[in-house]
Amino acid sequence: MSKSILIVEDEETLRESIRRIFTKEGYIVDTTGTAEEALTLVGENFYDIIITDIILPGMDGLEMLERVKELHPEQIFIVITAYASIDTAVKALRLGAYDYIMKPIIHEEIKQVVRNAITEKNLKAENRLLKQALSKEYDFSKVIGESKQIKAVLEEIKKIADSKSNVLLLGETGTGKELFARVIHNNSSRADMPFVPINCSAIPESLLESELFGHIKGSFTGAVTNKKGLFEEADGGTVFLDEIGDLPPSFQVKLLRVLEDQMVRPVGSTKFREVDIRFITATNRNLYEAVKEGRFREDLYYRINVITLELPPLRDRKEDIPLLARYYLNKYTRDFGKEDKELTPEALSLLVGYRWPGNIRELQNVLERAVLISEGRYIKPEHFPDNIRMGDSFVEDSLKKGLSIEEYTRAFILKYQHVYSEQELADRLGITRKTLWEKRKKLGIKKP
Incomplete structure (x- = not known):
């Protein structure tokens, strides 16, 4: 640019x-x-x-x-x-x-x-x-973005990071829930203790209790030795339960007891073991609706929902896309031993205009692929998957939404201000640069 x-x-x-x-x-x-x-x-x-x-x-x-x-x-x-x-x-x-x-x-x-x-x-x-990239700590610099949404989330984290209260992270798939959980942990008094991430949807229901609570030898077929559960491994630190909305109802009541009493009992044991754990949970589901429909325990919902942080989807923080793209281009060119890469204005425009249903994870995958298959310095639209290159044009999308002229102007500026100069923006809108400045002032849009 x-x-x-x-x-x-x-x-x-x-x-x-x-x-x-x-x-x-x-x-x-x-x-x-x-x-x-x-x-x-x-x-x-x-x-x-x-x-x-x-x-x-x-x-x-x-x-x-x-x-x-x-x-x-x-x-x-x-x-x-x-x-x-x-x-x-x-x-x-x-x-x-x-x-x-x-x-x-x-x-x-x-x-x-x-x-x-x-x-x-x-x-x-x-x-x-x-x-x-080389830092081992997940401090605030790990969170890439200058949008007001991300800044608001970071301000909230600064307030609650060192408390003992449980935290519920809400956000779509790929919005970086584990990253934010690690930031909270590493900025708390538990930073020197374990951080244990657990994907609730990835563990079969039959193994959940054994994996999280542990088991003693002979408690079931295949239990040939004593095994410490993940909750005990996290003693003194933080447990991150991702996709908690996928927990089966039979296990929800057992988790509730851990949250309330800070005690775990391994499978096959008659003795409880005391633990000191802070829980950070996350989901891409509407837990409140799940509670009303009887799929999620109300008492567990209120126990995990002491502090709630909502992570914005990438489509709502488009001004962060150029920063994220630069970060991941640098990362993947280093990882693969490639020469430095730059996005052409057309390529950046496609990234900014795309809706990113898979959020940052999808952006990572797209840029990793582009770095691998591109030759030379520039990444062009041809290096992107078809679903990004062949999305609705801006004009077609605006017509479908029935935008007014003022709404169209606002959307156009927000989408393309990272790609074109002020003069080029004005030319494409068919107005003078002075008029563009006046419209920015009227619509409350600052230059990036």
Whole structure:
């Protein structure tokens, strides 16, 4: 995707000259003549690089740099001025400027400085991803996303992670329920104790009690030795019961007793053993409906449902898809020893527009396959499965939904703002860039 630059220069001729330099290089460029207007633009948009003159009417470039850095410490600044001064240069660098360029501007020099800055930024981002991939701890950085839905879930986790209360995670298949369970565990006082994940639907009913409670030798055919159950293995830590809605009714009452008394009795034994376990449960079913229909015990439902966290499906956090895609592309290119990969705008558009019934797990599978079968640097639509490439077009889908013009405009911006520049978005909507800005403001849509 194209990188974005904000140029803050009060000399119109120089401002336009720099704009032309980087527009020809394929950058998305915004310009302004004052620091005050620049602060407004920074509040509404994301820029990879800000190039600013130091001497400006009103607020100067150094004061603007300080203010922006307070809000966005990672923002890259390149400072230019006609006033040669070691003191000014040192002050700019101390305030966090990436580099310092003197007028008159040499085209190749400023282009190289920008290229160097972007390369360094990309390396830092890739290093962060690599550290996350190598990290053994499931801290908050393991959760990839900047959407308001994900941020809200993380805020809730910070509040409840270290409590003793049981947690119920609700979400569709593939939304990352085990990941969030591990994040809760690893940010609690139990982090040094076991985390034991159990998929309730994967264990045959006949083996459930033996697997979870353990058994003693001779308790049934095949019990040739004593075996400690998974609940005892998790003593002092956390048990994650995935797909708890699939538990058979006969076992639900036995689980309820563990939750209430923190005691387990191995199959064939007459003695109870005390355990200290925090339970995190998860389901993609509507447990409340299951309770009303008599398929799930009401008392068990209220016991596990002390704290409820709802995990959003991927289709409701589309702004996170580019971040997730970049993370998994980096992961799979490393895993398979492939060269770095990038999504073409058309490929990214398909990913953002797809509904992802399998959520993040499906996205992982699609990108893993694409990395394996693609040749060269770019992943294109042809590397995706047919169900993604041949989905309904945006216009057809909008017509089926009966969207109004305003609803269509909002949906179009949200879907394609990660793919096209502001000018390209405006062109495709048949409006001016100023009108697009006004519509963003009216519809409450901030630039990514």
